[in-house]
Amino acid sequence: MKRLILLATAATAIASGAGAAERTKFEFWYGLTxxxxEVVQKHCQLFNQSQDKYEAVCTGQGGYDKAEQNTIAAYRAKQQPTVVQIYDAGTVNFMLSGAIYPASKFAKDYDIDIDWKAYFPGIANYYATSAGEMWSFPYNSSSAVFYWNKDAWAKIGKNEAPKTWAEFGEDLKALKAAGVECGFAFNFDTWMDLEQFSATNNIxxxxxxxxxxxxxxxxxxxxTAFVDHMKDFKAWLDAGYAKIQTPQVGKNLxxxxxxxxCASTTESIANHGTIKNTQVQGLNWGVAMLPVIDASKRTNxxxxxASLWVMQGKSKEEYEAAAAFLKYVTAPDTGEKYIAENTGYIPVTTKGFDLxxxxxxxxxxxxxxxxxxxQSLTASDVGPLSRGIRLGxxxxxxxxxxxxxxxxxTGQKDMQAAIDAAVDRSNQILRRYEQTYKGAALP
Known part of the structure; x- marks a missing residue:
C-alpha cells in the first residue's frame, strides 16, 4: 500500500510538472527599471499565478530607450517579443513600423472586452490614430505636477501653491529673502520644461x-512663449532662487x-511614492497642478x-496567451488598481479611477x-495642441x-541662439524621417 501511495504521489508530481511545462509561453519586454x-515583474508573476494555462516570460530591457531599440532590432532578426512596453515618445515610430498588431484589432480578434471610451481623453488621444482607434494598450500613465514644501511657503505667508509662472517668480524672490537657499530644482528635461508647458498653455x-x-x-x-519661459528659468538660476539638479551636478530632482x-520642483506624479518613501522626517509637502501663464486659460x-504594443509575426497560441495577459493587466481591479497602489502612476480609465x-x-x-x-489631465477638453506630440x-x-x-x-550660449540651434537640428531629423517614410501617411 505504501508503495502504491508513493507511486501515485510520483505520478501526480510528474503530471503536475508536465502540466506546468505545457503552459503556452509568450515574451513580454518592458522598459521600466x-x-x-520590480513592480512590472511582480505583475507578471501575479498573472502567472492567477491561472495555469499561460506563462508570461517578462524581461526588462534596461530603460525605455533600450526597450524601443532592442525591439526594433529583434523584429528585423525575427526574434521580437509578443508584447512590448514602449514609452510615449516611441508612438510614431511604432505606428509606422509595419511591425504592430493594432490594439483595437487585436482585442477584437482575441475577444478582449475593452471599453475604449472609458480611457481618459488625454491618455487615449496620445495613443490613438487620427480616426480614434487605439493601437496600443495604455499601461502605466502619468502626468506632470508641482511638488511644493508647505513649510517653506508658510515663511512667506502663503498656504497655497502658485497658480501662474509670474506668481511663482515672485514667490521664489520672497523665499530667497526669507532664507530659503533653493526655492526650485529643475533640470533640462524636455517632457517637463517644454512639452508640459506648451500643452498646459495651448502653445x-x-x-x-x-x-x-x-x-x-x-x-x-x-x-513661442517657451523662449521667454526658459529665460525666466535662467534669471531665477542667476539670481540664486533656483538650482540645477542632475546626478552630474548634484542629485536628481x-x-x-x-x-x-529645494523647496519645489516639477516632476512626474509617478515619483509621488518615491518621495513619500524617501523624504526626510517631518517634510510637509503637497502636490499641485503646474503653474501656467494665465490660470483662467489652463488646458490639459x-x-x-508607456503603453503595451502587440508585435506582428507570432503564433496564434502566443497571441491567445498575450490576450489573457492583456486582459489581466488592463482590468481595473487586477491592472490599474495594482499599478496605482504600487507606484505613483495613475489609473488610465474612468472605471479604474472610480474603483x-x-x-x-x-x-x-x-x-x-x-x-x-x-485633474491636470482633464483640466480642459483635449485640443489640437494638447492631445500630444506626433513627431518622428x-x-x-x-x-x-x-x-x-x-x-x-551653463552659460555657453544665449538662450534664443540655443533654442534656434535645437530647432534647426530637430527639423533636419524630421526631414530625414519624412524621407525615410516617403509617401507614408500617419494612421
Missing part, C-alpha cells in the same frame, strides 16, 4: 498640430525635493509613461495628492533640445 521595474511645439497632421511638421518652439534641499497636461475612489484610495494620506494628476524620431529631438538647454543654462 529599478523599483518600478504649439510644431506645425500641423504638433505633427498629428502629417510628417511634414516643423518645430516652432523658438518662436526627486532627491533634491525629498531631502529638503500631457500623459507620460480607487470608492475604495478610499485617495483618502489615505499615503496616496493623497495623486488625484491632482487626473522624437527621442532624438528631445536629445537635441536638452543639449542646447544645458548649453544655455
Amino acid at each position: 529599478g523599483d518600478l521595474g 504649439p511645439i510644431a506645425t500641423l498640430d504638433n505633427g498629428y497632421g502629417g510628417l511634414g511638421a516643423e518645430l516652432v518652439i523658438n518662436k 526627486v532627491q533634491a525635493f525629498a531631502d529638503g534641499t 497636461s500631457l500623459v507620460g509613461g 480607487l475612489k470608492s475604495s478610499g484610495f485617495y483618502d489615505d494620506p499615503k496616496y493623497a495628492g495623486r488625484e491632482v494628476a487626473i 524620431n522624437f527621442t532624438s529631438i528631445r536629445s537635441e533640445i536638452r543639449a542646447e538647454l544645458e548649453a544655455a543654462f
Whole structure:
C-alpha cells in the first residue's frame, strides 16, 4: 500500500510538472527599471499565478530607450517579443513600423472586452490614430505636477501653491529673502520644461498640430512663449532662487525635493511614492497642478509613461496567451488598481479611477495628492495642441533640445541662439524621417 501511495504521489508530481511545462509561453519586454521595474515583474508573476494555462516570460530591457531599440532590432532578426512596453515618445515610430498588431484589432480578434471610451481623453488621444482607434494598450500613465514644501511657503505667508509662472517668480524672490537657499530644482528635461508647458498653455511645439497632421511638421518652439519661459528659468538660476539638479551636478530632482534641499520642483506624479518613501522626517509637502501663464486659460497636461504594443509575426497560441495577459493587466481591479497602489502612476480609465475612489484610495494620506494628476489631465477638453506630440524620431529631438538647454543654462550660449540651434537640428531629423517614410501617411 505504501508503495502504491508513493507511486501515485510520483505520478501526480510528474503530471503536475508536465502540466506546468505545457503552459503556452509568450515574451513580454518592458522598459521600466529599478523599483518600478520590480513592480512590472511582480505583475507578471501575479498573472502567472492567477491561472495555469499561460506563462508570461517578462524581461526588462534596461530603460525605455533600450526597450524601443532592442525591439526594433529583434523584429528585423525575427526574434521580437509578443508584447512590448514602449514609452510615449516611441508612438510614431511604432505606428509606422509595419511591425504592430493594432490594439483595437487585436482585442477584437482575441475577444478582449475593452471599453475604449472609458480611457481618459488625454491618455487615449496620445495613443490613438487620427480616426480614434487605439493601437496600443495604455499601461502605466502619468502626468506632470508641482511638488511644493508647505513649510517653506508658510515663511512667506502663503498656504497655497502658485497658480501662474509670474506668481511663482515672485514667490521664489520672497523665499530667497526669507532664507530659503533653493526655492526650485529643475533640470533640462524636455517632457517637463517644454512639452508640459506648451500643452498646459495651448502653445504649439510644431506645425500641423504638433505633427498629428502629417510628417511634414516643423518645430516652432523658438518662436513661442517657451523662449521667454526658459529665460525666466535662467534669471531665477542667476539670481540664486533656483538650482540645477542632475546626478552630474548634484542629485536628481526627486532627491533634491525629498531631502529638503529645494523647496519645489516639477516632476512626474509617478515619483509621488518615491518621495513619500524617501523624504526626510517631518517634510510637509503637497502636490499641485503646474503653474501656467494665465490660470483662467489652463488646458490639459500631457500623459507620460508607456503603453503595451502587440508585435506582428507570432503564433496564434502566443497571441491567445498575450490576450489573457492583456486582459489581466488592463482590468481595473487586477491592472490599474495594482499599478496605482504600487507606484505613483495613475489609473488610465474612468472605471479604474472610480474603483480607487470608492475604495478610499485617495483618502489615505499615503496616496493623497495623486488625484491632482487626473485633474491636470482633464483640466480642459483635449485640443489640437494638447492631445500630444506626433513627431518622428522624437527621442532624438528631445536629445537635441536638452543639449542646447544645458548649453544655455551653463552659460555657453544665449538662450534664443540655443533654442534656434535645437530647432534647426530637430527639423533636419524630421526631414530625414519624412524621407525615410516617403509617401507614408500617419494612421
